[in-house]
Amino acid sequence: MSISELIAGIPLFDGLPQKQLDEVADIAVDRPFPKGQAVFSEGEEASGFFVVISGQVKIFKLSSEGKEQILHFVSAGESFGEVPMFAGGRFPANAETIQKSRLFFFPRTVFLRLIKKDPSLAMNMLADLSKRLRRFTRMVEELSLKEVPSRLAAYLLYLSGRASGSGELELSITKGQLASLLGTIPETISRILAKMSSQDIIHVKGRKISILNRKKLEELSAGEKLAE
Amino acid sequence: MSISELIAGIPLFDGLPQKQLDEVADIAVDRPFPKGQAVFSEGEEASGFFVVISGQVKIFKLSSEGKEQILHFVSAGESFGEVPMFAGGRFPANAETIQKSRLFFFPRTVFLRLIKKDPSLAMNMLADLSKRLRRFTRMVEELSLKEVPSRLAAYLLYLSGRASGSGELELSITKGQLASLLGTIPETISRILAKMSSQDIIHVKGRKISILNRKKLEELSAGEKLAE
DNA sequence: CGGGTACTTGACAATGGTCAAGTGTGGTGG
DNA sequence: CCACCACACTTGACCATTGTCAAGTACCCG
Numbered sequence: 001m002s003i004s005e006l007i008a009g010i011p012l013f014d015g016l017p018q019k020q021l022d023e024v025a026d027i028a029v030d031r032p033f034p035k036g037q038a039v040f041s042e043g044e045e046a047s048g049f050f051v052v053i054s055g056q057v058k059i060f061k062l063s064s065e066g067k068e069q070i071l072h073f074v075s076a077g078e079s080f081g082e083v084p085m086f087a088g089g090r091f092p093a094n095a096e097t098i099q100k101s102r103l104f105f106f107p108r109t110v111f112l113r114l115i116k117k118d119p120s121l122a123m124n125m126l127a128d129l130s131k132r133l134r135r136f137t138r139m140v141e142e143l144s145l146k147e148v149p150s151r152l153a154a155y156l157l158y159l160s161g162r163a164s165g166s167g168e169l170e171l172s173i174t175k176g177q178l179a180s181l182l183g184t185i186p187e188t189i190s191r192i193l194a195k196m197s198s199q200d201i202i203h204v205k206g207r208k209i210s211i212l213n214r215k216k217l218e219e220l221s222a223g224e225k226l227a228e
Numbered sequence: 229m230s231i232s233e234l235i236a237g238i239p240l241f242d243g244l245p246q247k248q249l250d251e252v253a254d255i256a257v258d259r260p261f262p263k264g265q266a267v268f269s270e271g272e273e274a275s276g277f278f279v280v281i282s283g284q285v286k287i288f289k290l291s292s293e294g295k296e297q298i299l300h301f302v303s304a305g306e307s308f309g310e311v312p313m314f315a316g317g318r319f320p321a322n323a324e325t326i327q328k329s330r331l332f333f334f335p336r337t338v339f340l341r342l343i344k345k346d347p348s349l350a351m352n353m354l355a356d357l358s359k360r361l362r363r364f365t366r367m368v369e370e371l372s373l374k375e376v377p378s379r380l381a382a383y384l385l386y387l388s389g390r391a392s393g394s395g396e397l398e399l400s401i402t403k404g405q406l407a408s409l410l411g412t413i414p415e416t417i418s419r420i421l422a423k424m425s426s427q428d429i430i431h432v433k434g435r436k437i438s439i440l441n442r443k444k445l446e447e448l449s450a451g452e453k454l455a456e
Numbered sequence: 457c458g459g460g461t462a463c464t465t466g467a468c469a470a471t472g473g474t475c476a477a478g479t480g481t482g483g484t485g486g
Numbered sequence: 487c488c489a490c491c492a493c494a495c496t497t498g499a500c501c502a503t504t505g506t507c508a509a510g511t512a513c514c515c516g
Contacts, residue, residue: 061365063373064451071368083365086351087358092365115347115354122350123314123343129357130315136364137289137311137320140299143371144411145291147471174494183372188472190496206481223292375503402462416504418464434513 003028006104010051012079012124020118027114029105039081039095039103046084046091048107052076055101058177059093070181072135073098073173082125085112098173143183146223149192151182153220156202160211167211175207195226231256234332238279240307240352248346255342257333267309267323267331274312274319276335280304283329286405287321298409300363301326301401310353313340326401371411374451377420379410381448384430388439395439403435423454 004025007013013024028051033039039050039057050057057074071093074080084091085108115122142151155178159169171178175193176186193209196202201217203210211217220226232253235241241252256279261267267278267285278285285302299321302308312319313336343350370379383406387397399406407417421437424430429445431438439445448454 061369061373063369067373069369069372071365083358083361085358086354087362088355092362116351117347119344119347119350122347122354125354126314126343126350126357127316129354129361130311130313133311133357133361133364134315134320136361136368137299139368140364140371141289141291141297143368144297145289145295176494185473186495187474187497191472194496404462413505414463415465415506419504422464 003030003104006053010077010079012051012128013121014124016118016121016124020114020121023114024106027106027110029107031103031105033097033101033103035097035100037097039097040091042091042094044091046081046089046108048105048111049079049081049085050095051079051104051106053102053104055097055099055103056172057095057101057103058098059095060180061093068180069183070177071139073181079128082129084108098177148182148184148188149196149220149226150223151184152189152192152196153217155182156209156211157214157217157221160214167214169209169211171207171209192226195228199227231258231332234281237305238307239305240279240356241349242352244346244349244352248342248349251342252334255334255338257335259331259333261325261329261331263325263328265325267325268319270320270322271318274309274317274336276333276339277307277309277313278323279307279332279334281330281332283325283327283331284400285323285329285331286326287323288408289321296408297411298405299367301409307356310357312336326405376410376412376416377424377448377454378451379412380417380420380424381445383410384437384439385442385445385449388442395442397437397439399435399437420454423456427455 004022007025007028008021013021016024033055040046042061052074054076057080058070059072059074059080060068060070062068074095080095081091115125142154146154156169159171160167173181175189179186179189182189193202193204197204199216201211201213201220203212232250235253235256236249241249244252261283268274270289280302282304284304285308286298287300287302287308288296288298290296302323308323309319343353370382374382384397387399388395401409403417403421404414407414410417421430421432425432427444429439429441429448431440
């Protein structure tokens with residue numbers, strides 16, 4: 001598949017005229033990454049941003065003691081690292097591949113020129129950043145207003161929403177990473193999954209989870225307490 | 229002061245040519261609000277966004293039990309409610325004045341037209357949204373990786389940074405609101421301030437706080453524990 | 457001066473993190 | 487093909503942090 005075709009398939013560039021797409025394709029730098037490699041680190045000078053063509057990248061913050069809070073996972077078609085392009089300066093978080101990945105890198109200055117010329121590209125980026133702000137809004141809400149069982153329930157419902165079929169879903173990440181995404185630790189996830197299992201709300205088999213009682217999950221996600 | 233002059237003083241519109249400024253001024257709706265009035269609520273259909281001309285607005289989320297997490301305070305010159313303009317749909321949080329305020333309202337469709345025509349306005353909005361994303365990133369980090377004394381220390385340092393003179397600062401909000409901004413409750417704030425006082429790190433007199441030991445505060449903000 | 461709100465303080469409970477000691481399980485090399 | 491190792495995961499005991507509830511004090515505004 002040519003670079004041009006790949007670019008055309010990226011939501012961020014959706015709806016752009018062919019001429020613009022070609023210009024974008026011209027400045028893309030194709031970069032392969034092995035699994036588990038840092039793409040950039042917090043505080044590093046930002047010279048551009050990335051789009052995931054294949055694979056998966058995690059964006060995270062580290063505490064002084066090394067505990068990590070995952071902000072989100074970036075999958076094929078999604079971009080990351082644009083914030084410093086507009087806000088200026090440095091990356092506000094760390095990025096690391098969790099699978100063998102292929103990324104396109106877009107140098108800052110060249111890309112800025114494109115945006116300044118093309119309002120529709122700017123509109124796409126505005127929509128993208130706005131959606132991300134909304135996700136963060138929800139994330140802050142969940143971290144501060146909900147306890148872990150609620151967050152986990154919400155996440156399972158979210159996964160099942162975009163999964164195939166009924167209540168069968170498979171985690172694409174380890175439970176440790178799930179814990180970090182929900183702002184907690186693997187032990188807590190283990191305990192809560194065990195509790196949910198024993199109450200026949202879900203059934204867990206390795207990384208496969210089936211939802212047995214969706215209504216109960218929804219109640220939990222809305223703030224109801226998980227019984228002992 | 230004319231609407232035009234007020235518009236010209238808003239950072240979001242900084243650097244726009246006079247012609248654009250006039251167009252923006254033409255669509256602004258001048259709206260006064262008394263103290264403590266809702267501007268919009270979460271989930272409401274968004275028909276535009278707001279800029280604070282004077283006064284102060286709090287943006288917050290509510291849990292199912294009514295506990296509130298303040299996302300930020302918006303002061304003169306700053307805007308809020310733009311997310312649904314680009315992401316579509318509804319407001320992701322609540323907005324309420326905490327002082328008698330004067331707001332300008334910009335209807336969505338008209339403003340979108342302006343942006344689509346003018347890349348420099350789009351660039352300003354991109355910079356604005358990016359800065360906000362960065363603040364949220366830090367907020368998520370603090371909520372999940374730091375304990376309350378660290379968050380409070382960081383906030384005091386942040387205030388003293390933008391305050392006049394040395395270590396003298398005055399809270400512009402109640403301690404209850406401060407608690408909600410830091411993702412906790414007034415009692416906890418009380419206790420930690422008392423502890424910091426007794427260790428001569430700060431001195432508290434009503435809403436006036438003096439920093440006596442900045443180094444210690446910086447250590448706390450970096451994750452060090454507050455002694456008993 | 458009164459009344460409401462903000463704030464403080466104490467006793468208590470619980471959520472969830474830490475530490476430690478396991479139990480799988482998948483992948484690699486012998 | 488199997489043994490072994492590393493790593494993910496589980497489970498238990500413990501405890502720190504922080505939220506809840508209750509009561510009382512200070513303070514501002516009319």
